[in-house]
Amino acid sequence: MKISYNWLKELVPTQMEINEFCAKLTMFGLEVEEVIQPGKELEHIVIGKVISVEQHPNADKLSLCRVDVGEEEPLSIICGAPNVVKDILVPVAKIGAKLGDFKIKKVMLRGVESFGMICSESELGISDDHSGIMIIGQNFEPGAPFADAMGMNDHIIEVEVTPNRPDLLGMIGVAREVAVMLDTDYTPSEITFEESDVKTESEISVIIEDAEKCPRYCARMIKGITVQPSPAWMQRKLIASGLRPINNIVDTTNYVLLEYGHPLHAFDYAKIKDNTIVVRTAKDKEKMMLLDDNELTLHSDNLLIADKKHPLALAGIMGGLDSSINDTTKDVVIECAYFDPRNIRASALEYGLQTESSYRFERGMDPNGLVEVIDRAAQLMQLTGGGEILSGIVDCYPYQITPKILPLRVSRTNSILNANMSADEVEKYLNNFEFSTKKTTQDSFEVTIPTFRPDIEREIDIIEELARCYGYNNVESHFWINRIDNKQKRTVVRLAKNHLISLGFFEVNNMSFASTDDLDTLKIPNDDYRRNLVELANPMGEQFSIMRSTLIPDLLRNAGLNLSYKFENFKLFELNRIYLKEGEDAYAEPTYLTGVIVGEFEPFYWKEKRGVTSFYDVKGVVESVFSKVHCMKNITFKLSHQPYYKKDSAADIFLEDKKIGSCGIMKDEILHSFDIEASVMMFDINMSNIIPLYNEKEIHFEEIVKYPPVLRDIAVIAPSQIEVETIEQSIKSVDPNIIQDIQLFDLYTGKQVKQGCRSLAFNITFQSKTSTLTDKYVDKLFDNIVSKLSREHQIELRQE
Amino acid sequence: MKEQIQEILEEARNSIPSCGSDKDLEELRIKYLGKKSSLSDLLSKIGTVPKEERPQMGALLNTVKNEIAQLIEQKKSVLQEKEDSARAQGLDVTMPGRPLPIGAKHPLYQIWEEIEDIFINLGFEVAEGPEIESEYYNFDALNTPSWHPARNPQDTFYLKGGMLLRTQTSPMQIRVMEKFKPPIKIISTGRCYRVDKVDPSHLPVFHQVEALMVDEGITMSDLKGALDSFVKRIFSADTHSRFRPHFFPFTEPSAEIDILCISCNGEGCKLCKNSGWLEMGGAGMVDPAVLEEVGYDPEKYTGYAFGLGIERIAMLRYGISDIRKLITNDLRILSQFQ
């Protein structure tokens, strides 16, 4: 539905700024989809009066016009349109005007200068008519801005009307709704006219044969009307609403359609045989020619408006060609009816005829609003075309459709909305909607629902209307999700656990008690954080005297136990809290993830050799856990000196600068204290440092780079003390945008490599996000890498 | 006849080595050496040969027959060899595939996760809290009178310095209610501690889940509904609960919760000691004094709470009769929970 804001302002007093108004309208339930300002594009376009038209001296098809645009001198404009003649009013685009992308400038056409352009409707974007220049029918002063004159300095608000609200398909209905929204009144135009002495019923009679499909039919007549262009104000409003003016009769039916949302039809009285309108269903195979030159073959479910002999219109959908208004029409019959929505929907669907009229009837019009609508039409037809309005309406309304009366409880309303509206407040809102009210108790009303609101059928429907008045955003939110929930921790814990399990780990569960002997056995020094002990006042025994400050001893005991059951190769982990004293009555309970790999990392397999387990296996486990919980990018490994690891066989794990754990191969003597004769690797990670970093929402899709990667291998001889990470960083720094990935794929030490060095080979992926890399470019980068490694680290390219 | 014999030999010399299978070879054997073979046929016609040529012809037939037999024998062993080596190198689909490891979550934590998920689906939030608590949160705020035996060091672990190890997850309820206004709909889960000798049905360290809901209009029906929804999901749709009056300091009315025995469905069995019911935990409507303590208006708000032991639920679900099995960490047990 297109709403002209100017027109709306005539009906409802508001000066609200357009954006504010639209925001309010949307929040009230009429969703604004688009706002168009049609006049915005029409600057420097004015009304011009053609004073003279001469033949262009050098071109047959061009005319030389002098056009008065309200300035001292008329403009000299060359025009190619066939319909330009003296004394007409036309839209003139002056120099500086813009039509779409086309800017009007002074031009030389076949040796004659032109100072502007006379425009067609299509050039102005009003319609697609480009057959000639637009001739303005009404009277305006030359020089008047065209957009003003045409009523185009307006905002056209396109709103989405939901299918349950047919009452909002007309300006009056919208005005009523807006008035409720703004808590004000709306004023429809006054309907007054003189009627002649001749009675309508003496000239025309109406017979409804099928009262179910047509419960009500009203007719009025105007005699001696002149068919002519409608006045400017009417044309302006039609144009603003997207309709093309045709003549005063068609325009009036369209205008009233826009105003009241109710479709009307006008018949040429001369073409109604026997002066009788019969509302009947079609005979099987009955044929009818529609206004759009389309011939239909009908059947008995189709409702027709007919005279005694022939069909005049397909009821509520489209008029027939034979009975339509033309320039010679003198007497007009106006139809205003209420048709059964289901029947209109079925017929419109059947013949594929979606018209302004059928669109409305199938949503349900107001059967009790017909008199006002038909009177308004009669008033406007007479206003625009003269003639006399016959006295009275022929009104066939066999079975009265009465307004529904529904009970409404204020308490029920408040309990649904969690609101606190008073009965008076509720009543005021209802009356604003034109629902009349009768108070039955302190808490309840009888509410009469006008027939223009077919959507209100139950108490709850009324409550919805009251909710809109109360304001959806004024309803208090009882919000409680995500205040407390430990989702982040739960997610990380579950990801880590499930990941380890898929690597073959078994989870263990140990009690929280421990003894200080365990810490001594692990040779944990006195200044270590794990010596900040939480001591029990009433322990159950010496070995349970403290709360454990590390999970390591329990896991080693679990490993020893299972070795005694003849398990040789297995992996265990525990994810639980440790307990640390931080001060007077201050304690910390960080969550640790600690695991052991006993024996071989890979399960025994007949196809492969055994005994290849190394530090890199436990490191791989740790890295994969960090990757799983999205924090690998901030993790680094440094050689560890924890007392329970074998020398040069372990790493401390850092999250940025913070040490958060370690992993490595356990010392044999420590293992012996736990009766373990097998090899054991361990990792021990403070998860409480990792959990807060996890954010599942940080994953964002990235467009796949469409330029192919280039892969190159580099093999180098590097001094042994230079760590691989240093070499990788050095390579990457040559061009971090292009060097995407560096993978170590070979390590060799031995005879062919000089002493104190090792041979390393990397696979490097080069890829640009913006272009295809040329070999030449990659060669250059490769050379830079070689020279950088040589310069900074004395690393040499391996000679084959 | 000589030519015919030579022809047969030539054909056999060609066809036998190029034959591909035992079956084809057998067909060739029948063709050349069988009773109806052309050689047999020729042998039977040897009488038609002039007498002086007969011995020579007979010897030739024999030689050819022997050669063909030898060819077949040779071919047979070639085929056999091929098959043997194919067997040795080829696919034995019954040999073990690469053993990709599968570990297992500890049964207690499996059940813990399942419990959390059930309550999350019922719209509860999960709150965790400290295990090292103050007497205030563990007892005072929960309306526990000073004379209550639970406060004794015979029942509760105290730390040097006066703090204690929480005996229940309820302190978290107080912490949540202190911080947030109703509606409150949470479970608090975690480790709890009570001074108990380790025996088949007791551990000093155990796990609990407690549910708390506080809002306007919360009734005892909501309590029963939440509890029934839970037990039906964790056990089976047939399970339901009953309430027995009891005393807890922080609920009023208070009840102990029994569920219909999941083993005998109420008939009476060893598991339920013939009572037909299994004791599951405690429940009740939050005591107005507790609500008042956290600054809620007890006239406006009501609430329920119930607490269940996770070990107990795990034991019932898995049919474990000795609680100590849940802390032995024996792979012979753990590997049953893959």
Ligand SMILES: [Zn+2]
């Ligand atoms: Zn039982």
